[in-house]
Amino acid sequence: MAEVTLTVCTTCRAGAPTDDTGPRAGALLFDALNAENLPENVQLRPVECLSACSRGCSMVLSGGPERWTYVYGDLNATEHVEDIVKGAAAYAATQDGIVPWRERPVIFRKQSVARIPPQETSHD
Template sequence: MTVTLTLCETCGYDAAEPEAERPGERFVREVQRQLCASDALSVQRTRCLMVCQRHCAGVLRAPGKITYVLGGFSPEPEAAAALLDYAREYQRSETGQVPFRSWPAGIKGKFIARIPVLEN
């Protein structure tokens, strides 16, 4: 089953430097750089997730699984690695729930919302 990770590429807008590269763009690029060909993970971009207070944000979802909104990452390799490690655990889970003991350290404190599976 393919897991979709949708990341905000416009996160971290700075009015003082409107033309500067945004942290969200750097984070998306770092996640994509670390993505393995063997990952059953689709990374998509979006212009805004409306979680501006917790920029460098993403949505992790798959059919029949709980959806998670995460944010507050730094656009650094360690943060991208933690998110991808969590996404792989999520992919292996039948329901999308990952036991706390399996969470990478860099994912703790990054959850914004947990959205139940939508019933058809």
């Protein structure tokens, strides 16, 4: 299986006012995912901004130049961590990043912000 990266925006406020004394919603999501037992080939990576502020908390699921990349939004640490882990595992098990629709967690079906085509495509 190829290496997969799950990138989480840690500066996301998810529509909440900025609180200088506590962690932001995106950092809480990252910490919750970091505490999970992620599949061996899924790497978790923090990033300071994904420019999807109106859809926060947001994350990206990517896996190399021959896979589709997905941006997801409207996520949170209290409801979505288990589904994110399941979705990342399903994505990692594919060759091209396309998980059959019915096999995707509901949040991956309903909360997709963007689907980005592979950088490399095979021409037959």
